Amino acid sequence: MADFRLAYKKIEAAEGDYVNDPDxxxxxxxxxxxxxxNPDWNGWIxxxxxxxxxxTTFKNILKRTPELEKKVQDLYKDKYWDCxxxxxxxxxxxxxxxxxxxxxxxxxxxxxFIQRVLDLRETGxxxxxLLYKLVAxxxxxxxxxxxxxxx
Numbered sequence: 504m505a506d507f508r509l510a511y512k513k514i515e516a517a518e519g520d521y522v523n524d525p526d527x528x529x530x531x532x533x534x535x536x537x538x539x540x541n542p543d544w545n546g547w548i549x550x551x552x553x554x555x556x557x558x559t560t561f562k563n564i565l566k567r568t569p570e571l572e573k574k575v576q577d578l579y580k581d582k583y584w585d586c587x588x589x590x591x592x593x594x595x596x597x598x599x600x601x602x603x604x605x606x607x608x609x610x611x612x613x614x615x616f617i618q619r620v621l622d623l624r625e626t627g628x629x630x631x632x633l634l635y636k637l638v639a640x641x642x643x644x645x646x647x648x649x650x651x652x653x654x
Contacts, residue, residue: 504591505598507584511576513599514606521550521562533565534575535606546574579606586610588634597640 518535529537533550541547549571554561565571583605584590584598592598605613611627618625621636 504593505589505595507580507590509595510584510589510599510602511579514579514603518606521565533571536575536578541578544574544578546571546578549574583610587613587629591634592638597637601637 515534521533523531529539531538533546536544536546538544538547549568550561550565553564553568553571557564583602587601587605587610589598589602592601601613601617604616608616610629614627614629614633615625617633617637618627621633621640623633623636
C-alpha cells in the first residue's frame with residue numbers, strides 16, 4: 504500500500520521553506536502552504552509567534568521547529584492524502600501522482616483528473632466507487648496525463 508511519508512518527502516523537496524513574495528499570487532507561504540488558501544491553518548500561529556520573537560532570524564528557526572513540521576505534515580496528510588484514502592492505493596506511484604496533483608491543482612482538479620483518466624463523467628466528487636476503480640488502474644495509464652494543464 505502507498506506510504507504518505509515517501510510521497511511527502513518529494514513534496515517537501517519541491518515546495519521549499521518560508522516565502523513572502525509580493526509577486527506570488529499565494530502570498531505568504533510556508534513549505535507550499537499559502538496563507539491565502541489556508542488562513543485557518545494552525546501553523547500560522549506558530550509562524551507568527553516566531554516571526555514576532557525573532558524578526559531577523561525567524562526563517563532559520565522555522566526550519567528547526569519540530570511542532571511546526573508536524574503541523575505541516577498533518578495539513579498535507581489530511582487535506583491532500585487522507586481525503587483520497589491514498590493509503591489504500593496499492594501502487595505508490597499512482598498515489599503520489601494524485602497527491603501531487605491535489606497539492607498543486609486542488610482536490611477537485613485531482614478528482615477530475617482521475618475521472619478523466621478512467622473515462623468517467625467528470626463530477627469532481629470523490630466516492631468509494633471511484634477509489635475502487637482507481638485501485639485497479641496502472642501507473643502507465645495515469646502517466647499519460649501528468650500535468651494540471653491537462654485538466
